Amino acid sequence: MSDPAPGNDPALHIVDLEKRYPTGVEALRGVSLDIEPGQLFGLLGPNGAGKSTLIHCTTGLAQPTGGSIQVFGHDATTGSYAEARQAVGLAPQEPNLDWFLTVAETLDYHAGYFGMPKRERRERTEELLETFSLTEKRDERTRTLSGGMKRRLILARAVMHKPRLLILDEPTAGVDVELRLELWHYVQRINEEGTTILLTTHYLEEAEQLCDRIAFITEGQIVAEGTNEEVAERFGVANLEDAYLALVGRKELSRSHIELGDEVAS
Amino acid sequence: MSAAQIRFATLWRREVNRFMKIKKQTLGAPLLETFLYISVFGAALGTRIDKLHGIDYIVFVVPGLIMMAWSTNAFTNNSSSILQQKFQGAIQDQLSSPASPLELLLAFSLGGFMRGLIVAVITFVASVILIDLPVDHVLVLIPALFLVGFFFSQLGVLIGVRAEQFDDVAFAQTFVLTPLIFLGGVFYSATLLPQPWETITHFNPIYYMINLVRYGFVGYTEVSIPLSLAALTAATVALFLVNLRLFSRGYKLRS
Numbered sequence: 001m002s003d004p005a006p007g008n009d010p011a012l013h014i015v016d017l018e019k020r021y022p023t024g025v026e027a028l029r030g031v032s033l034d035i036e037p038g039q040l041f042g043l044l045g046p047n048g049a050g051k052s053t054l055i056h057c058t059t060g061l062a063q064p065t066g067g068s069i070q071v072f073g074h075d076a077t078t079g080s081y082a083e084a085r086q087a088v089g090l091a092p093q094e095p096n097l098d099w100f101l102t103v104a105e106t107l108d109y110h111a112g113y114f115g116m117p118k119r120e121r122r123e124r125t126e127e128l129l130e131t132f133s134l135t136e137k138r139d140e141r142t143r144t145l146s147g148g149m150k151r152r153l154i155l156a157r158a159v160m161h162k163p164r165l166l167i168l169d170e171p172t173a174g175v176d177v178e179l180r181l182e183l184w185h186y187v188q189r190i191n192e193e194g195t196t197i198l199l200t201t202h203y204l205e206e207a208e209q210l211c212d213r214i215a216f217i218t219e220g221q222i223v224a225e226g227t228n229e230e231v232a233e234r235f236g237v238a239n240l241e242d243a244y245l246a247l248v249g250r251k252e253l254s255r256s257h258i259e260l261g262d263e264v265a266s
Numbered sequence: 267m268s269a270a271q272i273r274f275a276t277l278w279r280r281e282v283n284r285f286m287k288i289k290k291q292t293l294g295a296p297l298l299e300t301f302l303y304i305s306v307f308g309a310a311l312g313t314r315i316d317k318l319h320g321i322d323y324i325v326f327v328v329p330g331l332i333m334m335a336w337s338t339n340a341f342t343n344n345s346s347s348i349l350q351q352k353f354q355g356a357i358q359d360q361l362s363s364p365a366s367p368l369e370l371l372l373a374f375s376l377g378g379f380m381r382g383l384i385v386a387v388i389t390f391v392a393s394v395i396l397i398d399l400p401v402d403h404v405l406v407l408i409p410a411l412f413l414v415g416f417f418f419s420q421l422g423v424l425i426g427v428r429a430e431q432f433d434d435v436a437f438a439q440t441f442v443l444t445p446l447i448f449l450g451g452v453f454y455s456a457t458l459l460p461q462p463w464e465t466i467t468h469f470n471p472i473y474y475m476i477n478l479v480r481y482g483f484v485g486y487t488e489v490s491i492p493l494s495l496a497a498l499t500a501a502t503v504a505l506f507l508v509n510l511r512l513f514s515r516g517y518k519l520r521s
Contacts, residue, residue, distance in 0.1 A: 021521065059362040062521045079514075082364035090362055096355030100284045112276025113363035115269025157359070 009073030011037045011165045011196035012058065018066030019053050019220075027053040029220040030067070035213075037072070037164070040187075040197045042211035044204065044240075046248050050220040051200045052093060055169050059090045071165055086114060089163030093170045093200075095150045097142035103153055104129065104138040107160050114161035128156040131186070148179050155183060165196045172203065184210065208240045216247050223247065274369045277360060281377025285343055292343065296385045300335045301392070304328065307453060308397065318455050319486050325400070328393045329483040330452030330476045335389050336382035336411060337418040337475075341443060343378035344422030345435045352426075352519070361520060367513035371506075374426075375419040382415045400484055406491060407482025413498045414475050420505040427509070427518055446472045456488060474498065 012035040019028040028050045035041045043051050056062035058069055058076055069076040069084075076084035097106060104125055111121040129135045132152040137145065145153065151171070158166060168187065172180040188210065191197050201207055207214060208228050215225040224234045224243070235243040242254050267275070285292040308324030315323040351357035360370060393399040401407060425438045450472030456464050467473050474494040481487035513519070 056521060060520065061358055061362055063516055082366070085362060085364040088362070090358075092355070092358065094355060096358050098280075098351070098356035098359070099354055100287055101280075105283075109276055109280055110359055110363075112272055112279070113360055113365060115272045115364065117267070117272065 009037075009070070010034045011039070011072060012198065013070040013073075014054070014058075014067065015069075016067040017054065017057060017064055017069065019050075019057055019062060020065045027220055028057070028064070028067075031217070031220065031222055032067075033215060033222060033225070035165075035196060035198060037196050038191070038194060039212045040191045040199065040210055042207040042214045043198060043200045043217060044207055044214060044244060045200075045217035049217045051217055052169055053220075054217070055090070055092075055167050055198070055200070059088055059167065060085060086161070087164045089158040089161065089166045091154050091158035091166070091168045091171050093173065095147075095154060097145075097150060097153065097157075099141065099143040102139050102141055103134050103145070106142055106153060106157055110157045111160045116161055124160060124162075128160060132156045148175055151175050151179065151183070155186070159190065159195075163195070165198065166190070167198045169200050170202065171199070172201065172206070180206075204241045204244055214240065216244070218247055269364075270366075270369065273363065273365045274373055277365060277369060277373030278376050280360075281343075281347060281373060282380055284347055285377065285381045292339075292381060293384060296335055296339050297388055300331055300385070300389045303331050304393070304396075318458075321484050321486060322397075324397050325484055326455070326480070326486075327453055328389075328397065328399055329480040330450075332386050332389050332393070332483075333411065333414055333476055333479040334447050334452055336386040336415045337447065338382075338439075338443065339385050340378035340382035340415050340418040341422040341425070342439065343381045344374055344419055345426040345429065345438070347377060348374060348423060348426030349429045349432065349435055352429075357519065361516075367510060371423065371509055371513045374423050375416065375506075375509075378419040378422050379415045382418070386411065386415075401482070402485035403482045406478065406495070409495065410475070410478035410482050410498070413495070413502050414479065417475075417498065417502040417505060420502065420509055423509050424505065424512070427512055430518075446470055451476050451488075471497075471501065 012033065014031055014033040017028050017031040018026070020026050031050070031054060043054070045051055053062060057064045058071070060076070060081060064077055071084035071087050074084040074087065075081065098109070101109060107125045107128055108121050111124060116124070129138055132155065134149065134152060134156065137149060142150065142153065155171060158168070172183060175183070184206065187197060199207065199211065211228070213225070213227055214231050216223050216231065224231045224247070226234065228240050232239055232243045235246040237243050237246055242251070245251050245254050304324070307327050312323040312327075317323065318326045348357070390399070425435055429435050449467065450470045451467065456467040456473060459467060474489050475498060477487045477489045478491065478494050478498065481491055
């Protein structure tokens, strides 16, 4: 983990966040969370727990119905959200690329939406095309890319404007091992360089290896938070995977449980 | 350029880039359509129709066609662009940026406005060459055309934001906009209609827009020009404020 950025404000400061959809579904029920600058923070939980809703509220894609969000001390939910948005980069779960744009245009336009001057955009685009092995695809329309290439481009787009807080919503879902490792190496590198990272993933071993701190969210509430060891201890188990299984009420799927069962059977 | 200016310029450039990349569909097709109208109603039918209010029939019709080209292209572009981006999820990239609701709304609006402007200008230049189209009141014509273009840009944004499927956009265009334009007097003078149709035509807002543009070109009108300009300005501003409110609330854009 890198040294925290200057200033005392947390990278992300969420207080009593609530989100009730017009359908009546309560996706978030009083979530409070602090992520310190420079951390690589894992937000874990089952499908429908509220992870994506929390991310959408932070990035302006959903309007909270209660509570507050601050990004590096800047309010992210009221009318003066510009500085908070400027500080955040989002790689969403679903590929949401603009079909009309080429790969290079996707990066250039994104940086433009964030107010980056032309020369800087051009240099940054070349740098990221190279970093994510997209140079040969630069003039191809995004809809012609393979799933892996789309995933690379989405991550490149998220970091294009040099955000201080990078939010990765299941960034390695459905990608092959090689690409997954490439992406994690990149994420670790920019984290070491000072970028704070909020990560959601279903790959618990990745969260265990990469994250400084973890929070478990279920039914719109944070139920545990701390280091891997602290979270495991909170559930009275040995590791993060067992803690997760305890959270979702499926302890019988624990590897230690299965191994013990095998020994008894033999 | 300031960060806000770069943001706005990029958002606007994206909208123009979109329709320029599919220009056979977005510019070629409407131009062909307009020239077909001119051919059919001017060259074919026009030779068999007497002058209308002392004006050659084709000259009477072309101002309405120019207005129709600008308005339908502005509307179609914006409604389609916004709905497509909502479908793809690509609009999230813009919504999660620091861009303000005003910047987003203006950029979306001006994309369609530009497309309508390009089609209208090409049609106008061709008309001046082919049929000697006059421009009698340029100080009425320019604000009238710009207001009409901006009004329909706003209408396109409104429908695009509200739409949940492509059917919604097609419905608005086919069952509302096109009949209003056709029945607004593009191809005829309302004074020629029997009652109650002449009176009913006066309740069609497009009728006033066509008269404004026609007055700008050929100096003929059936309505009060100052009143029509004032009403069109008020309607455009009202629609803009409604859209700004929707963008500020994130209506059907943010969950």
